[in-house]
Amino acid sequence: MVTQLTINELLERNKAVAAKHEPIPTIDEIAAMGVEPPHIIVLTCADPRCVPHYFLNLKPTDGVLTLRNINGHVAPLLNDILALDTYLGIHEIMIVHHSDCGALIFTDEMVKANLKKQHPNDTKIDNEVFGAVTDIEQSIKDDLAVLKASPYIRKELAEHSFGFLYDIKTGELKRVEG
Numbered sequence: 001m002v003t004q005l006t007i008n009e010l011l012e013r014n015k016a017v018a019a020k021h022e023p024i025p026t027i028d029e030i031a032a033m034g035v036e037p038p039h040i041i042v043l044t045c046a047d048p049r050c051v052p053h054y055f056l057n058l059k060p061t062d063g064v065l066t067l068r069n070i071n072g073h074v075a076p077l078l079n080d081i082l083a084l085d086t087y088l089g090i091h092e093i094m095i096v097h098h099s100d101c102g103a104l105i106f107t108d109e110m111v112k113a114n115l116k117k118q119h120p121n122d123t124k125i126d127n128e129v130f131g132a133v134t135d136i137e138q139s140i141k142d143d144l145a146v147l148k149a150s151p152y153i154r155k156e157l158a159e160h161s162f163g164f165l166y167d168i169k170t171g172e173l174k175r176v177e178g
């Protein structure tokens with residue numbers, strides 16, 4: 001079994017990274033370079049095997065923002081998308097879920113049962129969702145539907161939002177139609 005890292009060990013790693021760090025351009029510097037602000041959002045899973053900067057080979061000046069949570073669900077991040085669209089004017093959204101996602105393993109009922117042990121009289125827990133899914137391609141379609149059904153998402157942005165399945169074994173992205 002590999003020993004799990006601690007935050008203190010991560011801080012040591014940061015010292016080594018910072019010692020070789022190349023300064024990242026500020027917003028003003030990026031504008032002065034003639035680089036447009038970010039116009040693409042990649043929404044995906046928090047899983048450390050599903051890292052957009054790796055599978056899309058992203059650089060800080062590429063104009064791509066990443067939002068991540070369990071499975072890459074739209075609903076918990078809708079307000080973030082709306083704020084970023086207001087501030088930056090988003091052109092396209094990629095929803096990327098991945099093979100072997102942990103969201104396929106646990107269930108919302110497991111989380112609710114655990115919380116109920118600590119809060120037996122709390123009925124609010126019964127109506128909460130925690131991101132578990134049973135079919136990864138269906139979850140991509142469902143999240144695209146959540147995005148497109150939101151009355152606050154601009155029609156043009158909804159029409160330029162697409163779903164993809166990332167295969168962690170091959171590294172390939174496959175389009176999944178909504």
Ligand SMILES: [Zn+2]
Binds near residue numbers: 045047070071
């Ligand atoms: Zn995942």
